[in-house]
Structure formats: C-alpha cells, structure tokens
Amino acid sequence: MPIYEYRCQACARVSSFFLKSINSELEPVCAHCQSKDMARRMSSFAMGKTVGSVHENFASGSEHRTPGYYSDPRNIGRNVESAFSKYGVEMPQTVRDNIDAARSGETPKGLDL
Ligand SMILES: [Zn+2]
Incomplete structure (x- = not known):
C-alpha cells in the first residue's frame, strides 16, 4: 500500500x-x-x-509513480557517492564496483524497473 x-x-x-x-x-x-x-x-x-x-x-502532474530517475543507469549510485563525499569517507572498492556494474547495465535480477 x-x-x-x-x-x-x-x-x-x-x-x-x-x-x-x-x-x-x-x-x-x-x-x-x-x-x-x-x-x-x-x-x-x-x-x-x-x-x-x-x-x-x-x-x-498527476502521476502515481515517481519518474524513472532510478531506471536511468547513469543515475545509479549517485546518492551513495554523494553520501560518501559528504562525510569525507573514501568509498569502499566493493561499493564502487557495484555501482559501476549497475551503470554498465547489470541491473540486479528481480528488480522491476
Ligand atoms: Zn496545514
């Protein structure tokens, strides 16, 4: 709901x-x-x-769904990146890899974008 x-x-x-x-x-x-x-x-x-x-x-607008911001691969991980930089923390390589993989089109299975 x-x-x-x-x-x-x-x-x-x-x-x-x-x-x-x-x-x-x-x-x-x-x-x-x-x-x-x-x-x-x-x-x-x-x-x-x-x-x-x-x-x-x-x-x-009268949409009931959010616009497709997060279905654009270029936007994946942006808030993660900004969160890390905001607190001056270096992003772990595993996180970096996940974001890069997602941006290159490897959308996690089961996600209905
Ligand atoms: Zn009021």
Missing part, C-alpha cells in the same frame, strides 16, 4: 496518506490545519538542490 507525504502550503507541516489503490484519487487534507492546499513531498533520499524542480513536477 503506497504511502504519500504531502506538505501543507498553509502551515508547512507534513502529513502522510495511505493510498488504498494505485488508481484511486487522493485528496490530501492537512492533518494539522485541515487545509487542502497540499503539495506532494519527495522522500528524504531526494533532499538537495533538485528538490525544488522535482517538487514542481510532482505538484503539476
């Missing part, structure tokens, strides 16, 4: 909503102030400079 997070435009607080079906319409109402002026919120892994533009895409 999908869970979506929306940020209230009126009070800026976040509310989570369960979606009973992938096809059902969701009309989010703020759990804190009952405002219906809600904007779809990205998951925490997507925090950063791009949140603003991505957020706009979500707000204007």
Whole structure:
C-alpha cells in the first residue's frame, strides 16, 4: 500500500496518506490545519538542490509513480557517492564496483524497473 507525504502550503507541516489503490484519487487534507492546499513531498533520499524542480513536477502532474530517475543507469549510485563525499569517507572498492556494474547495465535480477 503506497504511502504519500504531502506538505501543507498553509502551515508547512507534513502529513502522510495511505493510498488504498494505485488508481484511486487522493485528496490530501492537512492533518494539522485541515487545509487542502497540499503539495506532494519527495522522500528524504531526494533532499538537495533538485528538490525544488522535482517538487514542481510532482505538484503539476498527476502521476502515481515517481519518474524513472532510478531506471536511468547513469543515475545509479549517485546518492551513495554523494553520501560518501559528504562525510569525507573514501568509498569502499566493493561499493564502487557495484555501482559501476549497475551503470554498465547489470541491473540486479528481480528488480522491476
Ligand atoms: Zn496545514
């Protein structure tokens, strides 16, 4: 069951909503102030400079699925890389190898991208 997070435009607080079906319409109402002026919120892994533009895409669209960011092999492991550099830690070679392998098309089996 999908869970979506929306940020209230009126009070800026976040509310989570369960979606009973992938096809059902969701009309989010703020759990804190009952405002219906809600904007779809990205998951925490997507925090950063791009949140603003991505957020706009979500707000204007009606997709129930995220765009295919992670089905693009060039994007695989980007958040891992930035996490390592952020903390000034050298990336282990095994992690490096896994990312390179994934980018070259070796998508793990069983993943429905
Ligand atoms: Zn609110």
